[in-house]
Amino acid sequence: MPERPLTEEEGRYLVNLARRTLQAELGVPALALEEPPDPERVRQPGAAFVTLHTRGGALRGCIGSLIARRALIEDVEANALAAALEDPRFPPLTSDELPNVLVEVSVLSKPEPLHYATASELVQSLRPGVDGVVIERGWHRATFLPQVWEQLSLPEDFLAHLCYKAGLPSLAWREGDLKVSIYQVQEFHETR
Numbered sequence: 001m002p003e004r005p006l007t008e009e010e011g012r013y014l015v016n017l018a019r020r021t022l023q024a025e026l027g028v029p030a031l032a033l034e035e036p037p038d039p040e041r042v043r044q045p046g047a048a049f050v051t052l053h054t055r056g057g058a059l060r061g062c063i064g065s066l067i068a069r070r071a072l073i074e075d076v077e078a079n080a081l082a083a084a085l086e087d088p089r090f091p092p093l094t095s096d097e098l099p100n101v102l103v104e105v106s107v108l109s110k111p112e113p114l115h116y117a118t119a120s121e122l123v124q125s126l127r128p129g130v131d132g133v134v135i136e137r138g139w140h141r142a143t144f145l146p147q148v149w150e151q152l153s154l155p156e157d158f159l160a161h162l163c164y165k166a167g168l169p170s171l172a173w174r175e176g177d178l179k180v181s182i183y184q185v186q187e188f189h190e191t192r
Helices: 006-025 039-043 071-084 119-125 146-150 153-166
Strands: 043-055 059-064 099-109 134-136 140-144 179-183 183-189
Touching: 006 039, 006 071, 006 099, 006 134, 006 153, 039 071, 043 071, 043 119, 059 071, 059 099, 071 099, 119 153, 134 153, 140 146, 146 183
Parallel strands: none
Antiparallel strands: 043 059, 043 099, 099 183, 134 140, 134 179
């Protein structure tokens, strides 16, 4: 996330950028994209996730970056395409589906290690609805954005599902050997 939070206008720009990127890729006519008031802000390095939902609320794709390695606008464009076309959980998005898909962009802060000694301490350290969580053990790695707390509000359930997503036993979080990092997001989305 940039040093100071993005404005709502800058967030809307990123959401519109993701939508226009998908429209261009899928051959759907689109209106021109207006520049944000401070274009330099969105050209700074940044990490973002782009999430696609159907108008009914079902997940349709979600891909992102945890670490800022390119300009935020480039990250949003690349992850919009990846969420639509490369999420292995879904077939590639079609131009016919696009009008029924809502775009969400989450701009991430830098992940920070979370130090804990016991499973209980890990659970107590998490802030439901605030923290995105990354877990790692060996080659296994997964993250949930803070928005996932809406479906998995208990930290124990959140961690169990995150372990499963990483390809680990669902109770692996109780063993105390996971590398855990947390981050926060600024979330911007199209309205239903």
